[in-house]
Amino acid sequence: MGKPSSTEVSDRIVTLPNLLSFLRLALVPVFLILLVEGNDVAALIVLGVSGFTDFLDGFLARRLNQVTRLGQILDPAADRLYIVAALLGLGWRELIPFWLAIVIVARDVMLLVLGGVLAKHGIGALPVVKTGKAATAALFVGLPLLMLSAALPDIGEYALPFGLAFSVLGAVLYWAAGIIYVIQTRRLILDRPVPESDSSDTLDT
DSSP states (O other): OOOOOTTOOBOOOOOHHHHHHHHHHHHHHHHHHHHHTTOHHHHHHHHHHHHHHHHHHHHHHHHTTOOBHHHHHHHHHHHHHHHHHHHHHHHHTTOSOHHHHHHHHHHHHHHHHHHHHHHHTTOOOOOOOHHHHHHHHHHHHHHHHHHHHHHOGGGHHHHHHHHHHHHHHHHHHHHHHHHHHHHHHHHHHHHSOOOOOSSOSSOOO
16 A cells, blocks of 8 residues: 555544644643733743644644644644734733633633534534734744733833734634634535435324
8 A cells, every 4th residue: 555645634643733732722721820910021032932832743744744633633723722812812902802802712702602503503614714813823923922021011112003903803803813713613504415315304194
């Protein structure tokens, strides 16, 4: 049997890329604690390490033909957890508007509900749309800039407005992607064929 191609997806769990993903997840509470305690430089370093492991596990998964279903779940989950942790930490210190944190977290709550609806109908996870990727990218620029403005007050007057702008843009794109997911979910449920049965639950008369 030949090697699987880089596009094939396996159900393996213990792979080097997945171990890196687990490390990335394990750093989320460390990142949150540092951020809440005001250790912004250390928090930014942890975030940088997380970003590097994110790149590395994706590179190794393709290079070693170790793309797994678990890895495809862990990566976006880690992204969302870091975003939520950043929002909680920055919100706790009142470095971002309270409404912004609520808007972004509410979108993730909506996705959890959609996931439950899909699972109820026996439908797998929806593919990530480009709008969602753009939203995540914007938030991963905006939120660290807000952290940087707190860590280095001398450049805060420049980093703060850009950080807020990217964060608001990310929130808008986040919800735009969420609406796309709602439409996709509705379409998938409505298009599912209704199973036919040759038998009846009632007695023939």
